[in-house]
Amino acid sequence: MKKLIPYVVMGAGAMALAGCGASVVDVVGTGAVNGTNGLPFASGDVTGGGTLSTAVTDRTASTSSVSFAAGTGGGSFQQNSITVVGVDADTIRITQNGEISDLKKVGQSYDATIDNVRHVVGVSQQGTAVSTYEYGRIDFENLQDSRIIRFVIGNDTNPANLIGNASYAVQLKGTGNQLTNGTVRSLNIDGDGTINANFATTAVNGNLTVRTRNSEGNTAEIAASARNGGFSITGTRSGAGFTANATRTDCLVAEACVSKSTLSGNFYGQTGGEIAGIGVIDETATSTTGLVETKGNFTFLGAQ
Structure with a gap:
């Protein structure tokens, strides 16, 4: 803390x-x-x-x-x-x-x-x-x-102006922490990915790569602590907004994990040129040294 x-x-x-x-x-x-x-x-x-x-x-x-x-x-x-x-x-x-x-x-x-x-x-x-x-x-x-x-x-988009299909390149930024064997370390969270929307339906999908890094220690320690994790995004649009589950395609720190990570957001601009929202990382992983809990949140923003 x-x-x-x-x-x-x-x-x-x-x-x-x-x-x-x-x-x-x-x-x-x-x-x-x-x-x-x-x-x-x-x-x-x-x-x-x-x-x-x-x-x-x-x-x-x-x-x-x-x-x-x-x-x-x-x-x-x-x-x-x-x-x-x-x-x-x-x-x-x-x-x-x-x-x-x-x-x-x-x-x-x-x-x-x-x-x-x-x-x-x-x-x-x-x-x-x-x-x-x-x-x-x-x-x-x-x-x-x-x-x-x-x-x-x-300024979220008038849903009547959301037409066809769109693909957004997004960046995310946040913080959190990791609990391993009773020891808590602070994390910086960043990453990128793609979110796709089919406006003819309500389908939203995509992929994110999320990086967590220890925010404590010297530069070398922080660099060595970086972990990349993949999320597969599947969600539903309602009007100018959407909600999605972020299913793990690989774990941040271990071979097996359970994730309850989610995203929610909106389409912005006159014709939906941008996308933005908030996300939560809530993951429990099993490693050779025991349970590792990773929690945090982030905002994301992207454009077509």
Whole structure:
């Protein structure tokens, strides 16, 4: 758990709440994008001379979120909705898990310390009509309640505009931990893959390669700890969204494993040019040294 605090504070300090720069003015000014999920939050550098207040003030987006806390054991998950409201040009209000927090703009991130809990929000990956976000909630009095919360905000596609077939090259990014023989190590998670959609039906499928690496130790140790795992994606689209199971095609650390990993997401942009969402890794593997539990979560983003 000690590694969670510097990751959130230092990582979020470098993140910019950048959102979907090029499409913001179209959305605000003309309603040209047929979105139903509110407006992406964006930086002040917007095509057409828009400002941060244009993109944020009086705009509300509600979406799914996934969070992870390492605690003292194998990790714990929460999956629920998160609502982000643009109160004014310098303030966003986040409602997550029943808690309301007002965060102030600091540089290009949003930050606040409330009742000895620090809240930091910034962009993780930036697309054209959608971006993924990381929300660090650091509880200094109860570190086990500290969490990294991931969510996606964008202009999801009018389902009537989803036509034919599409293939998306996706990148994913997240964190988690691994429990082996009673020892917990923190993980960085990244990877890539392809997600395919047949809009004439409801079929969604594809493959992901997920890499987990120990986030502790020196460069050589981190490199040596890298593990690659394959997932076969099978899911169903409903409107502009989809859910999918991620079935293991090989294990991260061992010869045999049981996986309950899942993904959910949306298609974004006027004609579904982008895809983004959240995923959960929840795997128990059997190795020569005993059970290995790998848990974590990630956001993914891709384009045709």
